[in-house]
Amino acid sequence: MDLSRVQKEIREISQDKASGISVRVLGEDLTRLEGTLKGPKDTVYEGGIFVVDIEIKGVYPFEPPKMRFKSKIWHPNVSSQNGAICLDILKDQWSPALTIKTALLSLQALLCSPEPNDPQDAVVAKQYLNDMPLFEQTARHWTRTYASETASQKNLKQLLEMGFSEEDASTALDNAGGDLNTALAALLG
Template identity: 40%
Template sequence: MQASRARLFKEFKEVQREKVADPDIQLVCDDSNIFKWTALIKGPSETPFEGGIFQLAFSVPEQYPLQPPQVRFLTKIFHPNVHFKTGEICLDILKNAWSPAWTLQSVCRAIIALMAHPEPDSPLNCDSGATFSVQGISEDTNRWPGCIPDLQPCPRRVKKSV
Protein backbone atom coordinates (compact mmCIF):
# COMPACT_ATOMS: atom_id res chain seq x y z
CA MET A 1 0.00 0.00 0.00
CA GLN A 2 2.92 2.34 0.68
CA ALA A 3 4.08 1.97 -2.95
CA SER A 4 0.56 2.86 -4.12
CA ARG A 5 0.49 6.00 -2.02
CA ALA A 6 3.93 7.05 -3.28
CA ARG A 7 2.88 6.51 -6.89
CA LEU A 8 -0.38 8.43 -6.40
CA PHE A 9 1.45 11.29 -4.68
CA LYS A 10 3.87 11.44 -7.62
CA GLU A 11 0.92 11.53 -10.05
CA PHE A 12 -0.72 14.25 -7.94
CA LYS A 13 2.40 16.42 -8.28
CA GLU A 14 2.51 15.79 -12.04
CA VAL A 15 -1.15 16.74 -12.39
CA GLN A 16 -0.46 20.01 -10.57
CA ARG A 17 2.32 20.79 -13.06
CA GLU A 18 0.26 19.79 -16.12
CA LYS A 19 -2.94 21.71 -15.33
CA VAL A 20 -2.06 24.38 -17.86
CA ALA A 21 -0.47 21.95 -20.33
CA ASP A 22 -3.62 19.81 -20.72
CA PRO A 23 -6.72 22.05 -20.57
CA ASP A 24 -9.00 19.16 -21.61
CA ILE A 25 -8.49 17.31 -18.31
CA GLN A 26 -8.90 18.47 -14.72
CA LEU A 27 -7.92 15.66 -12.37
CA VAL A 28 -8.43 16.17 -8.64
CA CYS A 29 -7.55 14.00 -5.66
CA ASP A 30 -10.00 13.77 -2.76
CA ASP A 31 -8.62 15.78 0.18
CA SER A 32 -9.21 12.98 2.68
CA ASN A 33 -8.51 9.87 0.57
CA ILE A 34 -5.70 9.59 -1.98
CA PHE A 35 -7.42 6.51 -3.45
CA LYS A 36 -10.45 8.57 -4.59
CA TRP A 37 -10.11 10.95 -7.54
CA THR A 38 -12.47 12.83 -9.83
CA ALA A 39 -11.85 14.23 -13.27
CA LEU A 40 -13.56 16.68 -15.56
CA ILE A 41 -12.86 16.00 -19.21
CA LYS A 42 -13.90 18.00 -22.24
CA GLY A 43 -15.74 16.21 -25.00
CA PRO A 44 -13.39 15.72 -27.94
CA SER A 45 -13.63 18.26 -30.76
CA GLU A 46 -15.33 17.33 -34.01
CA THR A 47 -17.44 14.69 -32.23
CA PRO A 48 -21.01 14.72 -30.95
CA PHE A 49 -19.52 15.25 -27.47
CA GLU A 50 -17.78 18.52 -28.38
CA GLY A 51 -18.69 21.29 -25.96
CA GLY A 52 -19.67 18.87 -23.19
CA ILE A 53 -17.94 18.56 -19.84
CA PHE A 54 -18.00 15.06 -18.38
CA GLN A 55 -17.25 14.06 -14.80
CA LEU A 56 -15.47 10.80 -14.00
CA ALA A 57 -15.02 9.04 -10.65
CA PHE A 58 -11.83 7.07 -9.98
CA SER A 59 -11.55 4.44 -7.29
CA VAL A 60 -7.92 3.40 -7.07
CA PRO A 61 -7.11 -0.02 -5.56
CA GLU A 62 -4.41 -0.44 -2.93
CA GLN A 63 -2.54 -2.61 -5.45
CA TYR A 64 -2.21 0.32 -7.89
CA PRO A 65 -0.35 0.56 -10.27
CA LEU A 66 -0.29 -3.23 -10.58
CA GLN A 67 -4.09 -3.21 -10.86
CA PRO A 68 -6.15 -0.65 -12.81
CA PRO A 69 -8.40 1.94 -11.20
CA GLN A 70 -12.15 1.57 -11.43
CA VAL A 71 -13.44 4.48 -13.47
CA ARG A 72 -17.00 5.47 -14.25
CA PHE A 73 -18.84 8.42 -15.71
CA LEU A 74 -20.83 10.46 -13.20
CA THR A 75 -22.22 12.57 -16.03
CA LYS A 76 -24.90 10.81 -18.04
CA ILE A 77 -23.53 9.98 -21.46
CA PHE A 78 -25.11 8.24 -24.44
CA HIS A 79 -22.22 6.10 -25.67
CA PRO A 80 -22.02 2.45 -26.72
CA ASN A 81 -19.09 1.70 -24.42
CA VAL A 82 -20.59 3.26 -21.29
CA HIS A 83 -23.29 1.62 -19.18
CA PHE A 84 -26.25 4.00 -19.16
CA LYS A 85 -27.14 3.41 -15.47
CA THR A 86 -23.82 2.86 -13.70
CA GLY A 87 -21.48 4.88 -15.91
CA GLU A 88 -19.14 1.87 -16.12
CA ILE A 89 -16.70 2.15 -19.02
CA CYS A 90 -15.83 -0.75 -21.30
CA LEU A 91 -12.21 -0.02 -22.15
CA ASP A 92 -9.52 -2.68 -22.47
CA ILE A 93 -6.89 -0.72 -20.54
CA LEU A 94 -9.19 -0.74 -17.51
CA LYS A 95 -9.36 -4.53 -17.69
CA ASN A 96 -6.99 -7.03 -19.30
CA ALA A 97 -4.75 -4.56 -21.19
CA TRP A 98 -3.75 -2.62 -18.07
CA SER A 99 -0.09 -1.81 -17.58
CA PRO A 100 1.60 -0.07 -14.63
CA ALA A 101 2.92 2.41 -17.20
CA TRP A 102 -0.57 3.94 -17.40
CA THR A 103 -1.34 6.89 -15.14
CA LEU A 104 -4.67 8.39 -14.12
CA GLN A 105 -3.99 11.24 -16.54
CA SER A 106 -3.30 8.84 -19.43
CA VAL A 107 -6.48 6.91 -18.55
CA CYS A 108 -8.40 10.18 -18.99
CA ARG A 109 -6.77 10.65 -22.40
CA ALA A 110 -7.74 7.09 -23.37
CA ILE A 111 -11.35 7.76 -22.33
CA ILE A 112 -11.41 10.92 -24.45
CA ALA A 113 -10.07 8.86 -27.36
CA LEU A 114 -12.82 6.27 -26.78
CA MET A 115 -15.40 9.07 -26.87
CA ALA A 116 -14.00 10.15 -30.24
CA HIS A 117 -13.77 6.59 -31.58
CA PRO A 118 -16.47 4.40 -30.01
CA GLU A 119 -16.57 0.65 -30.47
CA PRO A 120 -20.25 0.07 -31.40
CA ASP A 121 -19.57 -3.55 -32.36
CA SER A 122 -18.82 -4.47 -28.74
CA PRO A 123 -21.22 -2.24 -26.81
CA LEU A 124 -21.83 -2.10 -23.09
CA ASN A 125 -24.94 -0.06 -23.89
CA CYS A 126 -26.67 -2.05 -26.66
CA ASP A 127 -29.23 0.66 -27.46
CA SER A 128 -26.52 3.24 -27.92
CA GLY A 129 -24.44 0.79 -29.95
CA ALA A 130 -27.33 0.22 -32.34
CA THR A 131 -28.02 3.95 -32.55
CA PHE A 132 -24.37 4.75 -33.25
CA SER A 133 -24.24 2.07 -35.92
CA VAL A 134 -27.52 2.86 -37.65
CA GLN A 135 -28.63 6.44 -37.08
CA GLY A 136 -25.79 8.55 -35.80
CA ILE A 137 -26.59 10.53 -32.69
CA SER A 138 -25.01 13.91 -33.14
CA GLU A 139 -27.98 15.95 -31.95
CA ASP A 140 -28.89 13.61 -29.11
CA THR A 141 -25.36 13.37 -27.77
CA ASN A 142 -24.92 17.12 -27.78
CA ARG A 143 -28.10 17.58 -25.78
CA TRP A 144 -27.72 14.71 -23.31
CA PRO A 145 -25.05 16.17 -20.94
CA GLY A 146 -27.28 19.21 -20.43
CA CYS A 147 -30.54 17.33 -19.86
CA ILE A 148 -32.08 18.40 -16.58
CA PRO A 149 -35.44 16.88 -15.67
CA ASP A 150 -38.31 19.35 -16.09
CA LEU A 151 -36.02 22.07 -17.47
CA GLN A 152 -34.61 20.69 -20.70
CA PRO A 153 -36.29 17.59 -22.06
CA CYS A 154 -34.08 14.79 -23.30
CA PRO A 155 -34.49 13.57 -26.86
CA ARG A 156 -37.08 10.78 -27.06
CA ARG A 157 -34.64 8.36 -28.65
CA VAL A 158 -32.17 8.89 -25.79
CA LYS A 159 -34.80 8.90 -23.05
CA LYS A 160 -36.17 5.52 -24.18
CA SER A 161 -32.80 3.86 -23.78
CA VAL A 162 -32.14 5.24 -20.30
Protein backbone atom coordinates in the same frame (compact mmCIF):
# COMPACT_ATOMS: atom_id res chain seq x y z
CA MET B 1 -0.59 1.03 -2.65
CA ASP B 2 2.24 3.34 -3.66
CA LEU B 3 0.95 6.67 -2.29
CA SER B 4 3.97 8.61 -3.54
CA ARG B 5 3.25 7.41 -7.07
CA VAL B 6 -0.40 8.48 -6.85
CA GLN B 7 0.64 11.91 -5.50
CA LYS B 8 3.17 12.28 -8.32
CA GLU B 9 0.52 11.35 -10.92
CA ILE B 10 -1.92 13.91 -9.48
CA ARG B 11 0.77 16.62 -9.62
CA GLU B 12 1.61 15.68 -13.22
CA ILE B 13 -2.03 15.97 -14.28
CA SER B 14 -2.46 19.32 -12.52
CA GLN B 15 0.59 20.73 -14.34
CA ASP B 16 -0.75 19.71 -17.76
CA LYS B 17 -3.26 22.42 -18.64
CA ALA B 18 -3.32 21.69 -22.40
CA SER B 19 -4.76 18.16 -22.29
CA GLY B 20 -8.23 19.12 -21.07
CA ILE B 21 -8.12 16.70 -18.13
CA SER B 22 -7.90 17.35 -14.41
CA VAL B 23 -8.14 15.39 -11.18
CA ARG B 24 -8.87 16.17 -7.55
CA VAL B 25 -8.74 14.13 -4.36
CA LEU B 26 -12.03 13.39 -2.62
CA GLY B 27 -11.85 12.87 1.11
CA GLU B 28 -8.89 12.23 3.38
CA ASP B 29 -6.87 9.65 1.47
CA LEU B 30 -5.85 9.05 -2.12
CA THR B 31 -8.25 6.17 -2.80
CA ARG B 32 -11.09 8.34 -4.17
CA LEU B 33 -10.46 10.83 -6.92
CA GLU B 34 -12.62 12.77 -9.31
CA GLY B 35 -11.37 13.34 -12.82
CA THR B 36 -12.75 15.71 -15.41
CA LEU B 37 -12.22 15.72 -19.12
CA LYS B 38 -13.27 18.16 -21.77
CA GLY B 39 -15.30 16.84 -24.65
CA PRO B 40 -13.00 16.69 -27.68
CA LYS B 41 -13.26 19.42 -30.30
CA ASP B 42 -15.25 18.56 -33.45
CA THR B 43 -17.17 15.74 -31.73
CA VAL B 44 -20.72 15.52 -30.41
CA TYR B 45 -19.18 15.89 -26.93
CA GLU B 46 -17.53 19.26 -27.64
CA GLY B 47 -18.39 21.81 -24.96
CA GLY B 48 -18.99 19.17 -22.31
CA ILE B 49 -17.06 18.79 -19.07
CA PHE B 50 -17.39 15.13 -18.11
CA VAL B 51 -16.83 14.02 -14.53
CA VAL B 52 -15.30 10.60 -13.86
CA ASP B 53 -15.31 8.81 -10.50
CA ILE B 54 -11.93 7.15 -9.85
CA GLU B 55 -11.35 4.54 -7.16
CA ILE B 56 -7.79 3.45 -6.40
CA LYS B 57 -7.45 0.04 -4.77
CA GLY B 58 -4.56 -1.05 -2.57
CA VAL B 59 -3.03 -3.08 -5.42
CA TYR B 60 -2.60 -0.04 -7.70
CA PRO B 61 -0.62 0.21 -10.03
CA PHE B 62 -0.73 -3.55 -10.56
CA GLU B 63 -4.46 -3.37 -11.21
CA PRO B 64 -6.26 -0.52 -12.99
CA PRO B 65 -8.17 2.17 -11.16
CA LYS B 66 -11.94 1.65 -11.18
CA MET B 67 -13.50 4.40 -13.26
CA ARG B 68 -17.04 5.31 -14.19
CA PHE B 69 -18.61 8.41 -15.64
CA LYS B 70 -20.55 10.44 -13.09
CA SER B 71 -21.82 12.74 -15.85
CA LYS B 72 -24.52 11.15 -17.96
CA ILE B 73 -23.20 10.55 -21.46
CA TRP B 74 -24.67 9.01 -24.63
CA HIS B 75 -21.86 6.78 -25.90
CA PRO B 76 -21.76 3.13 -27.05
CA ASN B 77 -18.91 2.25 -24.66
CA VAL B 78 -20.44 3.89 -21.56
CA SER B 79 -23.59 2.76 -19.78
CA SER B 80 -26.27 5.42 -20.07
CA GLN B 81 -27.68 4.07 -16.79
CA ASN B 82 -24.71 3.91 -14.41
CA GLY B 83 -21.64 5.30 -16.23
CA ALA B 84 -19.80 1.96 -16.43
CA ILE B 85 -17.05 2.06 -19.05
CA CYS B 86 -15.98 -0.58 -21.56
CA LEU B 87 -12.32 0.17 -22.28
CA ASP B 88 -9.60 -2.47 -22.57
CA ILE B 89 -6.95 -0.62 -20.53
CA LEU B 90 -9.36 -0.43 -17.60
CA LYS B 91 -9.68 -4.19 -17.73
CA ASP B 92 -7.37 -6.83 -19.22
CA GLN B 93 -4.96 -4.51 -21.09
CA TRP B 94 -3.85 -2.58 -18.00
CA SER B 95 -0.13 -2.42 -17.28
CA PRO B 96 1.65 -0.98 -14.21
CA ALA B 97 3.44 1.34 -16.66
CA LEU B 98 0.11 3.09 -17.33
CA THR B 99 -1.14 5.95 -15.16
CA ILE B 100 -4.32 7.73 -14.13
CA LYS B 101 -3.44 10.36 -16.72
CA THR B 102 -3.12 7.68 -19.42
CA ALA B 103 -6.54 6.31 -18.44
CA LEU B 104 -8.21 9.76 -18.54
CA LEU B 105 -6.60 10.56 -21.91
CA SER B 106 -7.79 7.16 -23.18
CA LEU B 107 -11.33 8.03 -22.10
CA GLN B 108 -11.04 11.31 -23.96
CA ALA B 109 -9.82 9.41 -27.05
CA LEU B 110 -12.74 6.98 -26.69
CA LEU B 111 -15.09 9.97 -27.03
CA CYS B 112 -13.47 10.65 -30.43
CA SER B 113 -13.57 7.03 -31.59
CA PRO B 114 -16.45 4.97 -30.20
CA GLU B 115 -16.24 1.19 -30.55
CA PRO B 116 -19.88 0.17 -31.21
CA ASN B 117 -18.89 -3.45 -31.91
CA ASP B 118 -17.65 -3.81 -28.30
CA PRO B 119 -20.40 -1.87 -26.50
CA GLN B 120 -21.19 -1.24 -22.87
CA ASP B 121 -24.64 0.06 -23.85
CA ALA B 122 -26.27 -2.04 -26.59
CA VAL B 123 -29.09 0.46 -27.20
CA VAL B 124 -26.67 3.32 -27.85
CA ALA B 125 -24.44 1.10 -30.00
CA LYS B 126 -27.42 0.00 -32.12
CA GLN B 127 -28.42 3.62 -32.65
CA TYR B 128 -24.81 4.54 -33.50
CA LEU B 129 -24.65 1.79 -36.14
CA ASN B 130 -28.16 2.20 -37.57
CA ASP B 131 -29.09 5.88 -37.23
CA MET B 132 -26.03 8.14 -36.98
CA PRO B 133 -27.99 11.44 -37.26
CA LEU B 134 -30.22 10.45 -34.32
CA PHE B 135 -27.18 9.25 -32.34
CA GLU B 136 -25.41 12.58 -32.91
CA GLN B 137 -28.51 14.58 -32.00
CA THR B 138 -29.01 12.58 -28.79
CA ALA B 139 -25.34 12.74 -27.79
CA ARG B 140 -25.25 16.52 -28.31
CA HIS B 141 -28.46 16.92 -26.30
CA TRP B 142 -27.07 14.83 -23.41
CA THR B 143 -23.81 16.81 -23.52
CA ARG B 144 -25.68 20.13 -23.30
CA THR B 145 -28.09 18.84 -20.65
CA TYR B 146 -25.76 16.90 -18.35
CA ALA B 147 -22.16 17.98 -19.04
CA SER B 148 -22.09 21.65 -19.95
CA GLU B 149 -20.94 24.16 -17.37
CA THR B 150 -24.03 26.27 -17.96
CA ALA B 151 -26.33 23.27 -17.35
CA SER B 152 -24.51 22.41 -14.12
CA GLN B 153 -24.65 26.00 -12.91
CA LYS B 154 -28.32 26.34 -13.87
CA ASN B 155 -29.26 23.11 -12.05
CA LEU B 156 -27.29 24.13 -8.96
CA LYS B 157 -28.92 27.57 -8.98
CA GLN B 158 -32.40 26.00 -9.18
CA LEU B 159 -31.70 23.77 -6.16
CA LEU B 160 -30.28 26.72 -4.20
CA GLU B 161 -33.42 28.74 -5.00
CA MET B 162 -35.49 25.87 -3.57
CA GLY B 163 -33.67 26.34 -0.26
CA PHE B 164 -31.13 23.51 -0.34
CA SER B 165 -27.59 24.20 0.89
CA GLU B 166 -24.88 24.48 -1.76
CA GLU B 167 -23.07 21.45 -0.33
CA ASP B 168 -26.19 19.24 -0.34
CA ALA B 169 -27.23 20.44 -3.81
CA SER B 170 -23.75 19.89 -5.29
CA THR B 171 -23.48 16.42 -3.77
CA ALA B 172 -26.94 15.44 -5.02
CA LEU B 173 -26.16 16.69 -8.55
CA ASP B 174 -22.81 14.85 -8.53
CA ASN B 175 -24.48 11.62 -7.46
CA ALA B 176 -27.19 12.10 -10.10
CA GLY B 177 -24.76 12.65 -12.96
CA GLY B 178 -26.00 16.24 -13.31
CA ASP B 179 -29.65 15.23 -13.71
CA LEU B 180 -31.77 17.82 -11.89
CA ASN B 181 -34.85 15.62 -11.37
CA THR B 182 -32.83 12.71 -9.93
CA ALA B 183 -30.93 15.10 -7.64
CA LEU B 184 -34.18 16.69 -6.46
CA ALA B 185 -35.72 13.28 -5.75
CA ALA B 186 -32.67 12.32 -3.68
CA LEU B 187 -32.80 15.59 -1.73
CA LEU B 188 -36.52 15.17 -1.01
CA GLY B 189 -36.29 11.42 -0.33
